Amino acid sequence: IKKQNKKETLMQELIKSENLNEIRKISGEILKLHTSTRERLSEYAEIYKEIFKLTKLPNSIIDLASGLNPFSIILTKFKGKYYSYEISKDDVTFLNKYFNILKKFNIEGKTYCEDITKNINFKKADVCFLFKFLDLIKENRKYFLTELIKNLKCKYLIVSFSKKTISLKSMKETERKWFIALLDKLKLNYKKLEFENETFFIIKL
Numbered sequence: 001i002k003k004q005n006k007k008e009t010l011m012q013e014l015i016k017s018e019n020l021n022e023i024r025k026i027s028g029e030i031l032k033l034h035t036s037t038r039e040r041l042s043e044y045a046e047i048y049k050e051i052f053k054l055t056k057l058p059n060s061i062i063d064l065a066s067g068l069n070p071f072s073i074i075l076t077k078f079k080g081k082y083y084s085y086e087i088s089k090d091d092v093t094f095l096n097k098y099f100n101i102l103k104k105f106n107i108e109g110k111t112y113c114e115d116i117t118k119n120i121n122f123k124k125a126d127v128c129f130l131f132k133f134l135d136l137i138k139e140n141r142k143y144f145l146t147e148l149i150k151n152l153k154c155k156y157l158i159v160s161f162s163k164k165t166i167s168l169k170s171m172k173e174t175e176r177k178w179f180i181a182l183l184d185k186l187k188l189n190y191k192k193l194e195f196e197n198e199t200f201f202i203i204k205l
Helices: 002-016 020-031 041-055 069-075 089-105 141-151 177-185
Strands: 060-064 080-086 107-113 125-131 154-162 190-194 198-204
Touching: 002 020, 002 089, 020 041, 020 069, 020 089, 041 069, 041 125, 041 154, 041 190, 041 198, 060 069, 069 080, 069 089, 069 107, 080 089, 089 107, 141 177, 177 198
Parallel strands: 060 080, 060 125, 080 107, 125 154
Antiparallel strands: 154 198, 190 198
């Protein structure tokens, strides 16, 4: 409840603010409320810089199983369409309030309430984010990923894996050999970016 109250207080501050730097600062405070976005916070600018160096700055993004990640896009030079898909109804409502605020900064966004393992019919975009999700689905993940890649209407898929366990200890196995083997089998070209807490794969579709 405390975290929920904090989120709502920060949202009210965002609604009142007209200043881009202030909105970036408050968005950072919201990103601190969730483990996966909090540990990425100090590296977000660098992560996006390196990703967009490979993909070019996109005009449209889809973010699957997004959590609060869309709050980070304001930290970049991105302008355009941003569609996110999230299973938590509360997060969907919260994100849509945020996208309403971002309209004045030329970011047109919308979040859809979806279980992405059940529905793989997503919007067309330049880039698709799938951050820290594949470790959460153990069953049928190869099938899910193969079907997703087949159905995505995007130029690039960016997949990330955490290097830390939920208790924030370093993982012994960070290679994700099954994933690399699947990309090779599908004959997909990819580049790998290593950061302190996370590994990103930039896959050309």
